Amino acid sequence: MYLGTNALHAQQKVKFNVIAFYTGINDMAHVSFVHEANKWFSKTAAQYKFTYDSTNNWNNLNEEYLSKYQVILFLDTRPEKPEQRKAFQKYMENGGAWMGFHFSAFALTPSDFSQNWDWYHQVFLGSGQYKSNTWRPTSAILRVENQQHPAAKNLPETFKASPNEWYRWENDLKANPDIDILLSIDPASFPLGTGPKQHEIWHDGYYPVAWTNKKFKMMYFNMGHNDIDYENKTNKELSFTFENKLQNQLILNTLLWLGNDRK
Known part of the structure; x- marks a missing residue:
């Protein structure tokens, strides 16, 4: 079918450019998510007029490379080299946008991912170190805490998330005036997790799972x-994050907010 010049131009017009960084090596659950995310964002990009690139080369986290992109995603880990971290901080402080998932906020001293980046974990994310998690990965009922936020558009007050390993953090995010909590685990989720260890099952408490720092254009998702299937050693994928329409709407809302409403 022939498209007129104006129609062709409109179809090709790109609103913003997205670059996703990932490592894709540690933990099959995270690797599975990375592969799934790259497919989903690539497919969604064509429909919503943004470009989507991904790279496992964290040395691309430099000023020249980032100048082409309006939104950065961290799919599984964080930058480790001082020059990469410096470039990311400068990018964000100069009005860039960021979305991070799950393990991208993880830090625990001592571990392979020590808390050795105060700006990122204490100032930017506000969460501090990882404290504990639920196990096995299970769905949770999430409550939308800020229904006026653009990321919450067309979402109900509560919805069921895809199965996930849910994190608890060192810092009380509610007490941080810079943090705007978008989603938390609804009490209807409890008990959350199946164990076998008792501390891997949550029976009460308040757990933020998505938030933004009002000083930056950013959103973190747990x-x-x-x-x-680690238990039977088949390593079969038993769940997928992007097989959830409401959760996908949340992620898409967030990306469009970050890409179209830049500081």
């Missing part, structure tokens, strides 16, 4: 851990 989601990003698919369920894998």
Whole structure:
């Protein structure tokens, strides 16, 4: 079918450019999510007029490379080299936008991912170190805390998330005036997790799972851990993050907000 010049131009017009960084090596549950995310964002990009690129080369986290992109995604990990971290901080402080998933906020001293980046974990994310998690990966009922936020458009007050490993953090995000909590685990979810260890099952408490820092254009999502059959050693994928229409709407709303409403 022939498209007129104006129609062709409109179809090709790109609103913003997205670059996703990932490692895709550690933990099959995270690797599964990375592969799934790259497919979903690539497919969605064509429909909503943004470009989507991804890279596992964290050395691309530099000023020249980032100048082409309006939104950065961290799909599974964080930058480790000082020059990469410096470039990311400068990008964000100069009005860039960011969306991070699950393990991208993880830090625990001592571990392979020590808390050795105060700006990112204490200032930017506000969460501090990882404290604990639920197990096995299970669905949770999430409550929308800020229904006026653009990311919450067309979402009900509560909805069921895809199965996930849910994190608890060192810092009380409610007490941080810079943090705007978008989603938390609704009490209807409890008990959350199946164990076998008792501390892996949550029976009460308040757990933020998506938030933004009002000083930056950013959103962090706790989601990003698919369920894998580790127990029977088949390593079969048992769940997928992007097989959830309401959760997908949330992620898409967030991306369009970050890409179209830049500081």
